[in-house]
Amino acid sequence: MVGPTASLTPLSRADGSASYQCPSTGSNILGSVNAPIELPGRRDALRPEDATVEVFVKPGTAPGGVGERYVEGIIKNMLTKLILGREKGYARRGVVITLAIVGGESVGRGDSYLTLLPALLHTALLALLSASVPLSMTFSATVLAVDASGKITREPSPKEAATATSLHVFAFSSNGHLLLSESQGPFEFKTWENVHQRALAICHGTLARSSDGDVAMAEDVDGQPLEGALREVVEDKIHLDYAWKIDAP
Amino acid sequence: MVSPLILLPGDEIPSEYLPSTNSAPLRLGAGLRLLSQPSSNPSTPPSHVISATQSALLSTDTKRNAVSLLSTPNRRYIPTPGDLVIAQIHHSSPDYFHCMVTPQAPQAMLGQLSFEGATKKTRPMLKQGDLVYARVLSIGLGAGAEVELTCVNPATGRAEPGGLGPLTGGMVFDVSTGLAARLIKASSSSAEQQDGVAGLVVLDELGKKLEKAGGFEIAVGRNGKVWVDCANGGDSAIKATVAIGRCLSTIDEHELSPTDQRKLVTRILREMKIES
Amino acid sequence: MAPAAAAAAQPAPPSLSLPPSQFARLQPHAYLLAHLSPPPSSNQPSIRANGRAPSQFRVTSANTGSLTHTNGSAVVRLGDTTAVCGVRAEILHTEDIASWSVSRPTPASSSPTGNKRRKLTDSTAKLSAESENKEEDGDDESQIQDFSLLVPNLSLSTGCAPGFIPGAPPSALAQSLSHQILTLLHSTRLVRAEDLRIWYQPPNLGPEELERHNENEQMDVDAPQGEVDLEKNKEIKAFWVLYIDIMIISLAGNPFDAAWAAVLAALRDTKLARAWWDVDNEMVVCSDAVSEARKLSLRGLPISSTFCVFEADAASGWRAVVIPDAEEEKELDDSTRKGIQRRWVLADPDGYEEGLSQERICVVVDKEQDGKGKTVIMKLEKNGGWAVDTKELKTLVDISAQRWEDLKQILEQC
Numbered sequence: 001m002v003g004p005t006a007s008l009t010p011l012s013r014a015d016g017s018a019s020y021q022c023p024s025t026g027s028n029i030l031g032s033v034n035a036p037i038e039l040p041g042r043r044d045a046l047r048p049e050d051a052t053v054e055v056f057v058k059p060g061t062a063p064g065g066v067g068e069r070y071v072e073g074i075i076k077n078m079l080t081k082l083i084l085g086r087e088k089g090y091a092r093r094g095v096v097i098t099l100a101i102v103g104g105e106s107v108g109r110g111d112s113y114l115t116l117l118p119a120l121l122h123t124a125l126l127a128l129l130s131a132s133v134p135l136s137m138t139f140s141a142t143v144l145a146v147d148a149s150g151k152i153t154r155e156p157s158p159k160e161a162a163t164a165t166s167l168h169v170f171a172f173s174s175n176g177h178l179l180l181s182e183s184q185g186p187f188e189f190k191t192w193e194n195v196h197q198r199a200l201a202i203c204h205g206t207l208a209r210s211s212d213g214d215v216a217m218a219e220d221v222d223g224q225p226l227e228g229a230l231r232e233v234v235e236d237k238i239h240l241d242y243a244w245k246i247d248a249p
Numbered sequence: 250m251v252s253p254l255i256l257l258p259g260d261e262i263p264s265e266y267l268p269s270t271n272s273a274p275l276r277l278g279a280g281l282r283l284l285s286q287p288s289s290n291p292s293t294p295p296s297h298v299i300s301a302t303q304s305a306l307l308s309t310d311t312k313r314n315a316v317s318l319l320s321t322p323n324r325r326y327i328p329t330p331g332d333l334v335i336a337q338i339h340h341s342s343p344d345y346f347h348c349m350v351t352p353q354a355p356q357a358m359l360g361q362l363s364f365e366g367a368t369k370k371t372r373p374m375l376k377q378g379d380l381v382y383a384r385v386l387s388i389g390l391g392a393g394a395e396v397e398l399t400c401v402n403p404a405t406g407r408a409e410p411g412g413l414g415p416l417t418g419g420m421v422f423d424v425s426t427g428l429a430a431r432l433i434k435a436s437s438s439s440a441e442q443q444d445g446v447a448g449l450v451v452l453d454e455l456g457k458k459l460e461k462a463g464g465f466e467i468a469v470g471r472n473g474k475v476w477v478d479c480a481n482g483g484d485s486a487i488k489a490t491v492a493i494g495r496c497l498s499t500i501d502e503h504e505l506s507p508t509d510q511r512k513l514v515t516r517i518l519r520e521m522k523i524e525s
Numbered sequence: 526m527a528p529a530a531a532a533a534a535q536p537a538p539p540s541l542s543l544p545p546s547q548f549a550r551l552q553p554h555a556y557l558l559a560h561l562s563p564p565p566s567s568n569q570p571s572i573r574a575n576g577r578a579p580s581q582f583r584v585t586s587a588n589t590g591s592l593t594h595t596n597g598s599a600v601v602r603l604g605d606t607t608a609v610c611g612v613r614a615e616i617l618h619t620e621d622i623a624s625w626s627v628s629r630p631t632p633a634s635s636s637p638t639g640n641k642r643r644k645l646t647d648s649t650a651k652l653s654a655e656s657e658n659k660e661e662d663g664d665d666e667s668q669i670q671d672f673s674l675l676v677p678n679l680s681l682s683t684g685c686a687p688g689f690i691p692g693a694p695p696s697a698l699a700q701s702l703s704h705q706i707l708t709l710l711h712s713t714r715l716v717r718a719e720d721l722r723i724w725y726q727p728p729n730l731g732p733e734e735l736e737r738h739n740e741n742e743q744m745d746v747d748a749p750q751g752e753v754d755l756e757k758n759k760e761i762k763a764f765w766v767l768y769i770d771i772m773i774i775s776l777a778g779n780p781f782d783a784a785w786a787a788v789l790a791a792l793r794d795t796k797l798a799r800a801w802w803d804v805d806n807e808m809v810v811c812s813d814a815v816s817e818a819r820k821l822s823l824r825g826l827p828i829s830s831t832f833c834v835f836e837a838d839a840a841s842g843w844r845a846v847v848i849p850d851a852e853e854e855k856e857l858d859d860s861t862r863k864g865i866q867r868r869w870v871l872a873d874p875d876g877y878e879e880g881l882s883q884e885r886i887c888v889v890v891d892k893e894q895d896g897k898g899k900t901v902i903m904k905l906e907k908n909g910g911w912a913v914d915t916k917e918l919k920t921l922v923d924i925s926a927q928r929w930e931d932l933k934q935i936l937e938q939c
Contacts, residue, residue, distance in 0.1 A: 008321075015325050036327075038355070066707075069700035077909040081883060084302055088279075089327065111670075112708050129258070132320040134280065134302035136848060137259030174259050175850035177911030181918070184712045184904045186891070189922050192905065196915060234304045235255045241322050241427070242306050243504050244448030246253045259848075284847045298847060 003229050006122070008130045008237040016131020020123040021103075024155040025115050025143065028103030031123035033131040036093035051085030051095050057120065058100045071113040075099075075124060078171065078180050084134040095133055097124050105158035112184055114167045115158060118143050121171055121180075122230065129234055139179050140203040140226040141171035144195050146187060152198055168192070170199035174227060203227055256301035256318065267299070268311045278317020280305055322427025326351050326472040328396045332385045333413075333433065335421060335470030336398060338375045346375055348383075348398060350472050357396040359383060364400045364415075365408035373415050380416040380476060382468045412468060419466070419478030422494040428501045432469045450507045451496055454514045462489050462523060485523055492521045549574065554881055558837055561869050571866070575875055580924050582830070582873040585932065587786065587939040589794040596767075597795025597821075599939070601787040604875060605777035610787035612795045613768040616723065616809050619761055622672055668718045668764070675710050677769040679703045679784055686776040686876065702784055706771070709785065709889065713827045713903050716767070716792065720821050723763040723809055725802035762802040763809045767795070778876035781887060785829045790936055795821050827891040827903045828932045830925040833874040834884035834912045837867045868912050872924060884910030886918070888925040900926040 002023045011017035014032035021028045039052060055076040057068040075097070083095055099120050113120075118141035125138060145156035145164035153160055161167055166185030173179050183192060205225030239246060254266055267275065277283065280303040286296045301307075305318035328334070328350060336348035339356055347356040359381065361372050375381070383398040402409040424432075435449040452467065459465055463481030470476075477493045479486040495517050500510060549556045556574060563569040572578060583604030592598035595611040619625045669675055679702045683691045710716065769791065771784045799817040803810040812818075870886070871878055889904040902922060907913055913921070 009323070012323075016321065037353075066700040066704040069697045070704040070708075073697065073701045074908050077883065077885070081910050084282075087302065112712070129304040130321055132280070132303045132305070132324060135258035136302070138257050173911060174257070175848060177850070178907075178914045179911055180908040182906050182908070183902070184708065186713075186901045186903055188899070188901060189919060192902065192918075193915060231257055234257060238255050238304065238306050240504070242253075242319060244431070245306070245308075245319070286847045300847070 003224060004119075004122070004226075006126055006230070006233045008126055008233060014127075014131075016127045016129070016133070018123050018126030018130055019102075020119055020126065022119045022155060024157060025119065025161075026104040026157060027101070027116050027119040029099055029116075029119050029123040030102050031097065031099045031120075031127040033095065033097050033124075033127040033133060035095035035128075035131055035133045036090050037096060039092075039094040049086055049091050051083060051090040051093055053080045053083055053085070053095045054097065055079070055124070056096070056098045058098065060100050060102045061104070067111070067113055071117065071120065074117070074180070074182065075120060078121070079124060079128070081179075082135050082137060082139070082173075083128070084136055087134040090134070095128075097127065099123055112167060114169050114182055114184065115143055115156065115161045117141065117169045117182065118155070118171070126230070126233065130237075138174045138227075138230070139171050140174075140230055141169065141180065142199050142202045142226060143167065143169045144199055144202075146185075146191060146195060150191070152195060154198070154202060166191070168195045168199070170196065170203070172200060172203045172227075176200075176204065201225075254307040255305070256307055257304045258302050260301050262299045262301070262307065262316070266307055266309065267316060268309055268314050273314040276313060276315035276317075278308075278315065280318035280320055281316065322430070323425040325353060326426050328354070328357070328385045328388050328472075330385050330387055332471040333469070334383060334385060334398070334472045335416070335468060335474035335476055336381050336383055336472075338377055338379045338381065340377055341375065346381075348381065350396065350398075354396070357385075357398050359398040359400070363398075363403075365406070365413070367401075375415060380421065382413050382416050382470070382476070384413060416468060416476050416478075418480055419476050420490050420494065422475045422477065422497055424473055424475055424497055424501050426471065426473045428497070429469055429471055429473050429475065432475065432497075433471065436467075436469065448507065449500075449510070451500055451510045451514060454511050455493055455496060458514060458518055459489055459493075459523070465489060465493060467493070488521050488523055492517050492523060495521075549877070553877065557835060557878065557881055561835065562837065562866060571869070573871060574877065577872075579869050580872045582928060582931070583875070585786070585935055587790050587935050589790050589939050595791075596797060597791045597793075599787050599790030599794055601783050601790060603779060603783040603786070603873065605775055606773070606779055606783045606875075607775040608771055608773050608780070608783040608787040610769060610771045610784070610791040612791045613770070614765045614795070614797055615768065616800065617672070617674070617764045617766045618809070619763060624671070666714055666718050669714075669716060669721070670711050672764060674718070674721050674764055674766050675707065675716060675769065676766060677703055677706045677710065677771065677788065679706060679771040679773065681773045681776060681780070685773050689776075698780070702781055705781060706769075706784060706788060709827070709829075709904060710769075710788075713825065713889075713891070715789075715823050715825070715827065717822060717824065720797070720819075721765040721767070722761050723765065723800045723802065725760045725762040725804070727758045727760070727804075760802075763800070765797055765800075767792075776876065778874050778879045779831050782829050782831050782873065785889075786932065786936070789823075789826065789828070790939060792821055792823060793936065797821070825891045825893040826929075826933060826936070827889050828925075828929045829887060829889040829904070830872065830921075830928045831874065832870050832872050832886040832888075832921055832924075833879060833882040834886075834910055835869045835871055835878065835882045836910075836912065837869075870913065870917060870921065872928075884908070884912055886913055886921055888921055890922065890925045890929050892926065892929055900929075 004020060004022045006018060006020045008018050009016065010019050010030070011032055014034055016033040017031060019030045036051065053076055055072045057072050057075070058064070059068060079097070085091065085095070101116065121139070121141045128135060143155055145153045145161050146166045146168070147153065147164050153164070156164060164185065166183060166187040169180065169182040170178065171180035203226045205228065256262070277299065280301060281299055282302055284298050284300050286298055299316070301318060303318055303320045305320040307316065308319050309316045334350050336350050336357060336359065339347045339349050341347065341361070344361055346359040346361065348359050350357045362368070364373055367373065381400060383400050386397045386399040386403070388394065388396050400408055400413040408414050431449055432452070435452065456464070459479070462485050463479060463483060465477055465479040468476040475497055477490050479489040496514055499513055505513060543551070560574045561571050563571065570578070577583070585601070585603050587599060587601045589597070589599045591600055592611050596614045597612040599610050601608050679699050681689055681696060681699045683689055769788055771787055773780050773784065796818040799812040799819070800809050871882070874882065884907070886907040887904065888902065891901050891903055892898055900922065905918070907918070
């Protein structure tokens with residue numbers, strides 16, 4: 001299993017940015033975050049004590065459509081819960097997240113965005129970290145496909161996703177909460193529970209709560225948990241930035 | 250010394266990383282939050298943990314009993330009261346000079362009389378494009394608030410620390426905010442360390458090498474601006490100024506060790522044909 | 526309602542007391558919380574500000590066929606949220622599809638054999654939907670998506686709720702809902718591609734076939750087994766494209782459930798005229814006989830239910846408290862049953878409740894898929910918080926299954 005590759009702060013002008021490639025789904029996302037910024041006069045600021053989060057998804061390989069509005073809504077709803085918009089300097093200001101799909105299979109009209117969603121979420125998270133936007137916790141996300149025979153494929157390629165019976169996206173917080181679950185296609189709740197277990201193993205690796213041997217094996221197949229992979233990306237970048245301090249005698 | 254600790258949002262700081270002296274209150278820097286742990290037993294007082302909200306390197310200062318986070322160094326400058334900045338006059342109105350601190354942010358206000366010894370008659374007549382070395386006085390509250398600068402310490406009426414006020418001559422170089430902060434740290438502590446403070450020896454090295462050429466004046470603004478002037482340099486003044494700028498921007502782009510910094514200074518001075 | 530009663534009981538302390546409607550506006554969170562957690566002494570059940578129990582849906586009514594100029598239409602009311610849906614069918618010639626000739630080899634090579642198979646079974650089982658269900662799976666259905674044969678568009682009409690001003694571009698909410706309906710139409714495969722195809726049956730030059738010219742439809746049904754060869758020459762000449770326009774004329778929360786129920790009811794009501802390819806005129810001809818028009822045969826009856834989570838602590842996102850991790854959360858949950866409840870999952874939230882909650886859950890279930898009466902989830906969506914985990918989702922799926930029964934009755938009666 002080839003893990004995702006990511007880099008922090010590839011763009012110098014934005015407050016924070018990140019690029020993220022997931023080899024198995026083929027997605028390649030470039031994200032930037034500007035925060036805190038002054039929003040143009042908004043009289044309709046709904047919550048004056050909080051920051052306004054805005055998410056823009058720009059398809060780079062296909063014409064834009066209504067699908068982006070939908071996925072923007074999901075990402076925004078999830079991140080708003082994690083961003084500490086009441087910290088000093090953030091209230092009534094904006095956190096603007098722009099995610100550009102720069103490579104990989106494009107999403108056509110009426111197609112689901114589910115295969116791209118984990119990559120978009122990870123890019124947004126890394127860009128927020130790069131912009132030092134205060135967050136209450138981090139998260140990791142994955143997408144799984146279930147085919148007609150009940151086989152679970154982790155991070156399916158667009159072709160695999162097209163033939164799958166159901167697609168499931170999960171995001172877990174660093175504390176193990178289920179932050180997001182998006183599933184489509186006919187499935188039963190039992191299937192969902194299995195996929196949920198597998199997704200938790202992919203994201204966290206720890207299997208404290210599952211006692212059966214089956215899932216423990218899956219952990220080996222999945223290699224390094226995503227949570228750790230993302231943490232490593234961030235730690236490497238900080239090591240690089242503060243080499244003068246860390247390496248100092 | 251404990252190994253460096255890198256935190257991600259939501260991570261708690263282990264107690265062994267906190268300064269151990271309990272006499273003074275612990276100071277928390279930006280990006281850290283004191284969270285209360287709701288205890289299941291209502292009779293015991295809730296315990297507290299300190300958790301990070303940003304991905305950053307933890308830095309502790311035992312002398313000041315402070316703990317803070319070193320986050321992404323090269324981000325956009327956001328004014329904080331007390332910061333020294335280099336601002337450029339954009340235009341003036343009867344009471345204020347309107348200055349640019351960063352191109353992204355709205356203009357900051359600098360009172361016409363907030364200079365050392367300024368009265369209505371003696372205030373400096375600054376034109377568009379002039380530079381001032383100023384301190385951030387206040388940043389206001391809420392969205393759309395105005396940032397106010399000053400060139401005097403309001404308590405004493407003096408330009409403290411020395412050098413606040415209009416910058417004449419010289420040249421301004423843009424550096425990253427991270428390097429600017431390191432330069433300020435390096436110049437504010439006078440300790441004669443072999444490896445310099447904050448891993449920077451470039452200014453000391455330049456100072457030594459350019460002593461013969463008349464030395465130079467430097468002002469570093471937190472907003473990522475460095476002003477350099479070699480007023481006494483005579484013929485080589487411009488060359489020396491450009492050489493300093495080149496040294497700084499090279500260090501900004503590449504992470505250089507103190508030895509490499511010394512080599513860089515020598516190489517650039519040789520290339521620019523400045524005798525040292 | 527408790528505050529209403531309290532206000533009535535105290536006739537005239539004017540300075541400090543507020544009528545409930547003003548309290549609701551000034552302190553919306555406290556108002557809803559007061560309803561949901563009545564003091565234990567009052568012995569009142571936990572009830573929402575709108576008088577419903579937490580898992581109770583609003584009164585739903587549906588009406589079909591009210592728009593005469595559409596092929597199918599429906600009005601669905603979910604409390605004060607009203608959605609109108611009209612289905613308009615238009616003909617799309619295969620010549621006008623740019624990718625048709627390119628992609629044609631695939632359907633052409635697969636469809637004759639597919640049809641052959643179908644014919645063989647049809648001759649015994651006739652056109653029963655159930656038998657077709659298995660035969661028609663697979664590639665054929667991709668035509669709906671490839672050629673965009675279903676075009677839903679949702680608009681939130683001016684004045685449906687405060688803040689919708691005339692002349693504004695489609696809001697992000699409207700665009701997002703349009704997309705959700707389209708994705709759900711595709712992923713549930715509700716409409717059969719076969720219903721949308723307009724065929725051309727070349728006449729068999731055999732003398733006895735001449736008289737059957739232009740009676741394709743009849744021939745489709747009655748073709749004896751010996752004429753199976755004919756099917757090889759059958760050709761798709763055009764498609765019906767269904768323009769599904771949804772208008773939310775009144776928005777009081779939960780637009781998706783209302784919109785989807787309206788789409789479902791309108792599609793159940795949709796009738797397509799009999800159409801065939803006329804070789805002489807080289808055009809598609811439709812029959813104007815109402816008796817010849819046929820209804821769409823939909824796959825299953827997916828029904829959506831939306832929930833939101835109301836947190837007791839309004840400032841939970843701000844308060845400097847350690848967020849318990851998932852394990853601790855479970856223990857806390859068990860302890861809450863005895864003591865104070867911290868959060869409520871509210872079914873079919875109205876606009877007031879939507880404004881006070883962040884976490885949303887949407888479940889689309891179907892019990893008719895495969896005809897086994899089992900609850901099949903077509904879509905499960907939750908985001909915006911961490912209150913709902915596996916256990917809660919299981920309960921919500923059960924509630925949605927119950928809701929399916931209720932809504933099925935409503936849709937069948939209309």
